[in-house]
Amino acid sequence: MSKPLLVVESPTKVKTLKKYLGNDFQIEATVGHLKDLPQNKLGVDIENGFKPLYSNIPGKQKVITSLKKAAGDTMEVYLAPDPDREGEAIAWHTAEILKKKGRKFYRVLFHELTEKAIRQAMISTTGLDPNKYEAQKARRVLDRLVGYEVSPLLWRKVQGGLSAGRVQSVALRIICEREKAIQAFEPEEYWTISALFEGDFPPAFLGKLSRKNNEKLTISNETVAKKILEDLSVHQPVLEKVTRKTIKRNPLPPFTTSKLQQDSIRKLRFSAKKTMMVAQQLYEGIELADGEPTGLITYMRTDSVRISQDAAEEALKLINEKFGKDYSLEKPRFFKNRKKTQDAHEAVRPTSVFNTPEKVAPYLNSDQMALYQLIWKRFTASQMAQALINQVSFSIVCGQYTFTASGSNIQFPGYLALYQSEEQEDSIDSKTDQLPDLNENTPLKVIQYDPKQHFTQPPPRFSEASLVKELEENGIGRPSTYATILSTIREKKYVELEKGYFKPNELGFIVNELLVKNFPNVFSVDFTSNMEENLDLLESAEADAQTLLKRFYDPFKKNLDMAVTDMLSIKGVGFATDLKCPECNSTIHLKIGKNGPFLACNGYPECKFTRDYVRDEKGIIRPVEPAAEEITDKTCDQCGKPMIIKFGKYGQFLACSGYPDCKYTKSLDPKETGKATGVKCPELSCDGEIVERVSKRGKIFYGCTRFPKCNFAIWDKPVDKPCPDCNSKYLIEKSTKKQGNFLACPNKECGYKEFFTAS
DSSP: OOOEEEEEEHHHHHHHHHHHHTTEEEEEOOSOOOOOOOOOOEEEEGGGSSEEOOOOOOHHHHHHHHHHHHHOOOOEEEOOSSSSHHHHHHHHHHHHOOTTTTEEEEEEOOOOOOOHHHHHHSSSSBBOOOOHHHHHHHHHHHHHHHHHHHHHHHHHHOOTTOOOOOOOHHHHHHHHHHHHHHHHHOOOOEEEEEEEEOOSSOOOOEEEEEEEEEEOOOSSSHHHHHHHHHHHSSSEEEEEEEEEEEEEEEOOOOBOOOHHHHHHIIIIIIHHHHHHHHHHHHHHEOTTTTTSOOBOOSSOOOOOOOOHHHHHHHHHHHHHHOGGGGSOOOOOOOOOOOOTOOSOOOOBBOTTTSSSSSHHHGGSHHHHHHHHHHHHHHHHHTTTEEEEEEEEEEEEEEEEEEEEEEEEEEEEEEGGGTTTHHHHHTTTTTOOOOOOOOOTTTEEEEEEEEEEEEEEEOOOOOOOHHEEEHHTTTSSSSSHOOOOOOHHHHHHEEEEEETEEEEEEEHHHHHHHHHHHHHHTTTHHHHHHHHHHHHHHHHHHTTTTHHHHHHHHHHHHHHHHHHHHHHHOOTTTTTEEEEETTTTEEEEEEETTTTEEEEEETTTOOOOOEEEEEEOTOOEEEEEOOOOOOEEEOOOOOOEEEEEEEEEEEEEEEEETTTTTTTOOOOOTTOOOOEEEEEESSSSOOEEEEEEETTTOOOOOEEETTTOOOOOOEESOOEEEOOTTOOOOOOEEEEEETTEEEOOHHHHHHHHOEEOOOO
């Protein structure tokens, strides 16, 4: 009889588990999903209760064969994919593949990969969870119905290869609506007046004018500001009121997935995707001093702030030892989850707080160390004493007007000695200037009044961190999907990350407008949020999957049927603009061609006027006149006419001015191109730059200006932008039919991609 088989999801876990389970089990990995809906058809039997038609994933036959061979004649199979909906689906599909008369299947949930947790999980097995599997199936069916029935519409109406997603399209809508709000924003002028005061004792301090006759004061323009300054000049300010108090501040709870991503993006400059990749490594196991892998953090996909009693007590013990009893608590601090939070997992925390960052540092790479330290500090701080903040505020009266001044200092740092989140930095400022020790009713001297003009600012674009926060607060997606949502909308070339902030490009605007107009409910924030709640109800057996899917599909199908005929074709008619054709005065339309969006006269084919365009800061379309072609002193080898410099897909080239009668073209000589890329040569000890060159066969490549002393050369165009994942000094431009245009990291082991629309 074969040994019992333990099946996990990731091959990385196998080594960690073998360390603790020894030779008692055979351990195999599914390497992700084994079954899924087919790639080339809908794969959902709508008439038969929306039954998903799963099949083995192409390329997984070798893994499946290995699993069957390992199972052999054993009658016990332990299924231990990740403890979430996707993991549950993998467990069910594995059981279907390995099903055999008399064979028993046990579900194992590893929330952390430590010896104690692993052994406890192996003796606390459960059966497969049909409710969690139903919730996963329903989500998969919903995503497939939207993706496979809306995406072909976009292919026909807009551009081939586009896609719509049930959740990511809502994220795109959020980004587009923010951009429209920015474009529509009209700044308003306002003024502030501050004063530098001096009392009987130093230091001088700054006060801000806030009220007039005890009512909030708004200064709309310079005239009003000057009148106020005149009023102030005839009065002596008096310190009317002094308020002193000590504020107690509690630490934040340990990380949920979204909070981990937000803090990692802000503090470490990691992307959400990179955060989850590194967290997965820490969860699955790192080889420590004994050379054996140990899971350093708990499962990283969770929206719960719950922690175990053991973990909290262990933290208190370390705090006592490391910081002293003043920083510790008498009993653990526990945090309440928000309403509707899934509580299957604990918060993200270190599996042992005694694995301090200093202790594990020799065994972690820089990314792993940075993220582990963040997780460790946040969790440990959550069990530390409150911070005590001394706050002092002054109320200064000057005639009808009231100024306020405030200062603070930390009386006792408590948890701030270890960790401070950006969420609390605005409310706790240890660097605030100190106010002098003055008594009430003290006359003050004004050193200087300082009036300043300001203008209101538009709402900011979303960063990765603020978009994750927005998705979480609106109930869009779940902890396991945030990183995927963010990467998908970029991979689909709908948005660009400009200086760290999401900005929709033309394709994103066009797709969003069509989807919102033709499917107003399906791609709304409220509808998507309610659907997430319904999926949670499926998991808790409080709802029925078929009822949910039918309630979704019936109105969706009506929208779909109408969109087939009513959705505007951007390939054909296009969006009408406010512009008139300079050649025939017909309306100019915005269309999409094989090279992206462009402007074209609606009088086509009689009028063939076209132009590229840009949008200004108000979103107004501005046609771009084509660059003048430069005539050179070279002549055509075939007809003798002057050659001109033209711009093509691969850069500059020479073409005969006699076109179309003569179609002769010629590559630019390497010495004549040399077009700078702005990228420094990446070779060590080389101070050259990378420029565009042309090979003897006329193919463009990029090489160092110090050639032949430096032989660095690449075929892809380098871009002066560091890789956010591995810190490569540059990225390269790539383009494929399937994926389109994107920037990629030249380091093949990194795999970073950043999609963009070619201009």
